Amino acid sequence: MSAPGPLVVVGDALLDQDIEGSATRLSPDGPAPVVDVTEDRCRPGGAGLAAVLAAREGREVVLITALGDDEASRTVRRALRGRVTLVELPLTGELPVKTRVMAGGRPLVRIDRGGGRPGAPDDAVREALASAGAVLVADYGRHAAHAVREQLAAAAHRVPLVWDPHPKGDDPVPGARLATPNAAEARALCPGDGTTLSDDALRGAQLAERWAAASVAVTLGERGVLLTSPGQDTPMLVPPPYRAVGDPCGAGDCFAATAAAALADGALPGEAVERAVAEACAFVAAGGAGNPALWHARAAADETLPSDAFALARSVRARGGTVVATGGCFDLLHAGHVGLLESARRIGDCLIVCVNSDASLTxxxxxxxxxxxxxxxxxxxxxxxxxxxxxxxxxxxPAALLTELRPDVWVKGGDYAVDDLPEAAVLREWGGQAVVLPYLAGRSTTMLAGRAARAAATVTGL
Structure with missing residues (x-):
């Protein structure tokens, strides 16, 4: 049975930036690799990422975090719009930005900048926590959880609460259903020389007792997760279902978000951890937090989509990206459409689909x-x-619409020739290019409709 209220995520949102490129030479002024940048991506990190992951299956999620008036905060707000309900704490200072410079898919260096202090909660924050069906604390050591600690302590005695701790943050409030430190965090919180499985299990049990938590899950990366509880001699080890090769960025957030959702649905801690291990494994294998599919899916209502399209095109152009557009009726979506759209998206940095209205289609x-x-x-x-x-x-x-959108590339399927596209001349007005992509043969709405009509006639005997 689902929890009666939303899953409320409390914690420190960040702006994560990945600068992708290739490094094939060293700088002449020092032994440092030169990165030729091919892509620059930004996305919510920290509690923002945890909230997005918790909401992936359509779950109602409220995010309580501190945001300010700086550009990083505005970027995070835009990215979260339509995905989660945002309830803000005031932020003095700038939102932290964590930039990874990547070459060949591997990080070369990370640059951290910014930082601020959350202010006191208002009535909206207190009401959100009072109505929560479950709570996830994504603590990144920036004090958002500290600002609402009193409300979190009350929630822990009423609903399942999962706390993903940080060495620079607060201890979990007493009564947490599950705390989820990774091995490095557990070792920082319980110093000692031992790094064996039994050492990590002992740390988990000690932390569970210190924090008065029902259970502590120590995440061990490729080895899985140790689930411990106060005074427990024999922990549960949950190994991953397979060895996931991919970017582990965000795996801890995925684990904590999945566990919180499972507990909200009535799962026991052991069941929640098993589900969370499997989900985190799949998350890493799919590319981690940088997986484009995670951020390209739109949860906004239909009526917000048109304005989003124009704002998106402006945003992508402003950062030097490539805007790709395609169009059609899409009356019955089929494999040919899906293949075309996937290919079109790989051409640039965003894909906008222009759709005939009902009257236009008729x-x-x-x-x-x-x-x-x-x-x-x-x-x-x-x-x-x-x-x-x-x-x-x-x-x-769509000529008039394209004049306003001004995409860099206009894509149609291979059943057209570029010279036959009236949009080609429109694109040339601002230096855009119309292209034709290969199209999956034998698929069309007309064929599908005809096949359905023949099947219906057979069934009814007409």
Whole structure:
């Protein structure tokens, strides 16, 4: 049975930036690699990432975190819009930004800058915690949890509370259902020379007793997780289901978010940890926090999509990225559409889909169409991981819409020739390019509709 209230995530949001490139030479002025940048990505980190991961399956999630008036805070707000409900603490100073410079998919250096101090909670924060069905504390040592410690202590006696601690943060409040330090954090919190499995198990049990927590899960990376409890001599070791090769960035947040969601649904700590280990393993294998599919899926309501499309295009252009657009009716989404959209997304830094309105589609395809109304078509397209935004147009062609969006690349399937595209001339006005991509043969809405009609006639005997 689901918890009666939302899952409330409390903690320190960060802005994570990945600068990707290749390093094939050293700088002439020192023995340092030169990185030729190919991509620059930003996303919410810390508690912001944990909240997004907790909300992936449609769960209602409220994020309580400190944000300010700086550009990093504004970027995080935009990225979280439509995914979680944001309840803010005031932030004095700037939001921390953590930048990884990557070459060949491997980090060369991390640069940290910024930082501030959360202010006191207001009524909205207190009400959010009072109505929580479960709580996850994603502590990154920046004191957001400290600002609402009194409310967290009350929540721990009422609903499941998971605390992901940090050596520079507060101890979990008494009564936490589960605390989730990694091995390095546990060793920092319980100093000692031992690094064996039994040493980590002992630390977990000691921390559970010190924190008055029901259980402590010490995460061990590739070895899995040790689940301990106060005074327990024999811990449970939960190994990963397979060896995941990928970027581990965000794996701890994924583990904690999954465990909190499982406890919110009534799972026991052992069941929650097993589920969280499997999910964290899959998360790493899929590319970790940098997996584009995690951030391309749109949870915003249909009516917000058009404005998102224009804002997205402006944002991508402003940072020097490539805006890709494609268009069509998408009356019955099929494998040909999916393949085209996935290929189009790989061309640039965002993909905007321009969709014929119902009236436009009827003029183009004739009576009886559309089979699927515009709102449903937009919702299905917006749910695809390859699609960043969807916008409708009323005219027979998207030329006017493209003039406003000004994409760098316009994509159509291989059943067109570039010279036949009226949009090609429009794109040339601002230096854009129309391209044709290979199209999966034998798939079309007309063919699907005909097949369904024949099947229906067979069933009814007509």
């Amino acid at each position: 003029r183009l395809k004739g009576p009886g169409r559309p089979l699927t109304p515009l709102a449903d078509r937009m919702r299905v397209l917006g749910a695809l991981g390859s699609v960043d935004a969807v916008v409708a147009f009323e005219e027979d062609t």
